[in-house]
Amino acid sequence: MPLLTLLLLTPIIGAGWILVQRGKPQRQRYAALFFSGLTLLIALYILLQFNHDSSALQFFESVVWNARMGTSYAVGVDGISLPMVLLAALLVFVAILASTAIQERAQSYYALILFLESAMIGVFIAQDWALFYVFWELTLIPLFFLIDRWGGQRRSMAALNFVLYTMGGSVFILISLLVLFDAMPDHSFSMVAMAETARTLPPSTQLFLFLGFLVGFGVKMPIFPLHGWLPLAHVEAPAPISILLSGILLKMGAYGLIRAASILPNAIAELQPLLMGLALFGLIYGGLLAWRQSDLKAMVAYSSVSHMGVVLFGISTMNIAGLTGALFQMVAHGLVAGALFLLIGLLYQRTHTRNINDYRSLIDHAPRFTLFTTIALFSAIGIPGTAGFIAEFHAIVGGFERWGWITVLLSLGVMISASYAIRTISVLFTGPSSSRMAQVADLSRGESSAAALLALLILWLGFFPASALQMMDRSIEGVVPATSVLISISEVGSK
16 A cells, blocks of 8 residues: 555554444553554655655645546645645654643543544645645644544633634635646646646735745644634643644645745745735734743743744744754654643642742652653754754854844743743742642653653754755745745836
């Protein structure tokens, strides 16, 4: 069986296996761990076989479904999609590891997570826009139930808000795809064929199409002011689902926006200042709101708005350094957000509070928790030696190349992130000890393994980023030439 099809089917087979089996929640969790671990191993094998020196699609598979409609089962990976596939497989495995508190309806819970994994991977490997849209919509079904059935007190409102926001955005994506489909002489949803047609459309049509993609993908990223669903969904979702929401689901929006930008060069050249403005505003706005939060999950949720602003800023540059920073930030933030939601969830299980003011001097009683949380927060503010530094450095370099000194505002956002990260470290881990904190158990061996895996990857990508950058560079170089000439012409025209 072809590798990408095997990768896609493994979680679905696992979900089916869990649904037909009966047993204790622990047994179902072990089955979910087995199938998610197998999916991760397949993704790692694809990485080992991946040719880093090629910008072409690899492991490509295509089967025509409906020739009249121009739809096909077409999948493949390049240096932009493969990092997202690896991130999805890794974080699903970590989320299942962190799901020890799930005792009720565990069978449905683990089956839904594996079904969600398959849908997310499908988004990243699809090479047909119709197939992409199907997988995009399929992610809503398991997430709605995962939030609504296992979430907090306001879980129903959070699940409904998430679905309504995302479905509303999806309508704009669908309209853009249908307009583009209608403009094609051979009527195909193939990404390659649509890209060739899109680049020949009049600038006004390209602008209309890209605005539709911007709204649809912007809801998922999320871009200000389309972020209303995110804080409530993150706070009310179970901690393992928050790992997936922030670590992967937000990246689906950024990934789609990069793909849309690569096929509509006239539109991206026209809207670069708008993207830059939205990115900087969202970066600072999200950071300020995160700084004001006392709820730890709400703080990480709003910080995600800020960090995805760095991604949008990198996309707005449409140069190699900026896009590299955007893609690397997607990976870095996935690891950081995954680690933070994992650790906050484990802390909540022990104390039943997320209020930062209820904690003090945890370093005396939970040194492993302190270590892993500090590493994640240091990466969030871009301390050298972490993945966050590599991402923000490339985004700043690309920003100065395209926008000049206005990029200083990106540094302001980093300083705001540093303020609430250092405050969190200070409040959680220092101060006078108390009898209540003495009762907080440190991370167990299994919990430490999950947190250590994410922490080590954060540090590995910070100290040794070359292999990851090499994987991304060729594909990013293929995106930039389509827009660089038009951007240069627009800059000359404005002068």
